[in-house]
Amino acid sequence: MQRKMTPRYAAGMALRFLLVLLLTFSVNQVWATVMGHQDGSGVAYATNSQDGGDKASEEEGSGEKTDDSKEESKEDPKEPQKEDPAIEDVAVVLAGTDKALGYASKGHSTQDGTISKKGGTLELDSLVWWNDGKAERNSSKVQWSVSDSSVATVTRSGLVSAKANGTVTVKATVDGKYTKNGSDLVANGQVKVTNQEADYYVKRIQIISPDGKTGQKSYGETKSLATAKMQFEAKVTVVNQQTAESQTVTTRRSLAEFDLSDIVWSINDENIGAVSEDGAFRPSAYTTATISATSKAGKGGAQEKASIEVTTKDPDGGTVKNDAHPQDSLTVKAYWETPPEGTTEENKYVINKTYSLADLQGMDVKEITYTALGKGTSSTGGYYTMSGRGVYLSEILKDAGIDIKGIKSFSFGTQDKINTSVSATFVFDTDRFYYPNIDVNSSADKVQVAPMIAFQSNEVKSGSTEPDYESMTDNTRFRLLFGAKRDGSNNSQYQIKWIHTLYVKLKGGPAVEHGTGDGDGDEKPAQNQGDGDSPAASGSGNGGADGSQGPSSTGGSEGSDSTATGSGTAGQAPDAAATAQGSSGGTYHVYQVMSRYHNKTETEVDYQNPFAPFALPLGAAVCLSGALESALWFRRQTQVVSFVPA
Secondary structure (H helix, E strand, C coil): CCCCCCHHHHHHHHHHHHHHHHHHHHHHHHHHHHHCEECCCCEEEEECCCCCHHHHHHHHCCCCCCHHHHHHHHHCCCCCCCCCCCEEEEEEEECCCCCEEEECCCEECCCCEEECCCCCEEEEEEEEEECCCCEEECCCCEEEEECCCCCEEECCCCEEEECCCEEEEEEEEECHHHECCCCCEEEEEEEEECCCCCCEEEEEEEEECCCCCECCCEEEEECCCCCCCEECEEEEEEEECCCCCEEEEECCCCHHHHCCCCCEEEECCCCCEEECCCCEEEECCCCEEEEEEEECCEHHHCCEEEEEEEEEECCCCCCCCCCCCCCCEEEEEEEECCCCCCCCCCCCEEEEEEEEHHHHHCCCCEEEEEEEECCCCHHHCCEEEEEEEEEEHHHHHHHCCCCHHHEEEEEEEECCCCCCEEEHHHHHCCCEEECCCHHHCCCCCCEEECCEEEEEEEEEECCCCCCCCCCCECCCCCEEECCECCCCCCCHHHCCCCEEEEEEEECCCCCECCCCCCCCCCCCCCCCCCCCCCCCCECCCECCCCCCCCCCCCCCCECCCCCCEEEECCCCCCCCCEEEECCCCCCCEEEEEECCCCCCEEEEEECCCCCHHHHHHHHHHHHHHHHHHHHHHHHHHHCCCCCCCC
């Protein structure tokens, strides 16, 4: 018995085939809808502009237009698109007038503002011009600033206040987000400030000792530290600016009546004593301290200063030294002048290495004699002859992984807590010498020397210039020795002793790195390489899959074998260019496309549909299953069935 295929079944098969085609199309269409507005070329366009998204898709898509769009084009083919409001120019003007001190477009005007009264002010306005032709005075879009706040200051409303004589540039700035071309507009106006001198100025300072004597260079007392207290005063000569008349007062009388700040007292080393605001000195060690009285109210703002050396002696005849002793280890710690974001006090050191005494003795040990200059000159016997056994400072830094050329400065952690800071130029870039004939005031036969960290040393003050390596001790270990300069300036205070930590400040900050290699698509890309206007320096290195890096004095680091690639422009907004590639997952390239208007951003997105590889196999599988089912159905319909009647 043979049957024909019924129309109902044929319609079902056709419907099934159409569903397969619809499924294949829908997979791609849904993906395109998620990514943006799809065009015929497989490129989608996304925009953050509410009124331009669909239009951008039509203009930059496949080039095809609907009949409706053609009709609209015929109705108004040349209709211009209205520009967004934007500022085209800004000027600094005198308040209430149009007299300009400067324009952003034209530069500085020939007219200047002036303040000639002491503590006087000058009121300025800002004028901005919009792209629709309108002018606005004192717009909220303008920010005020001055080039030198020590000469004058400016408020948010443009009021300039005089501080000192000079010329200051007053700036009116409009942020680029409000301008037509997206760049900042800055108008500069000059303001001259005069007649700001104080009515009085300090001409001279002398120190009055506790015994009532004035102008002494030194003073001493033999007194127990438990009760020692010495009251010093300052004798100040004050001059009237207008009449040139002078008068002398002591610091028992406040200088505020002359519109001057009071004298500031200080001590050269806070570890050996303290001085109060009124000049009372309390020693904490039997030693010599330098007490100073300073004023910044000299003529024209000059600094006037007077100093006196104060020696405190033990009444029992003994001496009390600082609580220090030889150090058994030396630690080198390096940190960046400009640390990366997120740096804390705990993790700021990119190098932290400790050397034992045995470690240093195992290096290239030198025995060298140095000359140091203390108070006075060689003619007055102010020289030191210092012999030391140790290792060159440069060798220790090199061993720790530090490039000398990249050092900004040093500071020293010492047992007596005198943490002196020294520039790298002072230590390494200045010629240093041992002068064997300095006792006869001669520089003949001078020997150039290099800085040393000594673990044994001695010093002879103005008694001999001969090297003495036999009597060296470790009492001052570790000690920095580096010799005298050509000009004979004092440097004995920098022969630092009892050093336990060497702090090294590295110039700048770490180089910005980017990872390289084949990474898994799900892994976090390594740090972007800075190539824009970011202040971070550019750099490169092999970063780990998570973009982390270890400390390094040169900014380079090596990570794990599994890495990812990331690159971008440092300092840009989140939608700026950035590429992340991996061996699995989708690949996406995002490019910045400039809009005609600064506040609209169109972004081109080139995508690869991750469902596309499955659409064709899925469709083929459905078609094959339908074909097999149809064949079986047809076979059943045409098969002759034999049966035996009941």
